Amino acid sequence: MIELAMLDNGRNNGSLYLSVRDAADRLGLVDINAVRNAFDELQAMGFIAVTKDASFHVKAGEASRARCWRLTWIAYPGHSGPTNEYAGIEPAPGTKARKRMEAGMRALKRYRKDRNSGRLPVRDSKSLG
16 A cells, blocks of 8 residues: 555556566565555555556556556545545454454554553654754
């Protein structure tokens, strides 16, 4: 998802071309299946959507291209705003996605509790300003 977000320049959402192999290369990963599964999960959870499917039947031709994506939380050309499909989707119980969501929610709850009680290990740094 981060690689797709990095491709967005504020005007090209819906035209973000990224193949599974290119994503794996950009991330320094060897396991293509893990990257494919990540794309599938992001799509199933509504964070990304395909705008143009891959077309590799003509090798090295004008029609040959990677799958084209859009980020659902950002507006894209020709539409009034973001579609936010992820907002209405929740992972099915017992799935890896559900376990990740629950772990993230627990971490967020701990963070908010520590923040509200002033127990965060790192305060705002003056060196960043």
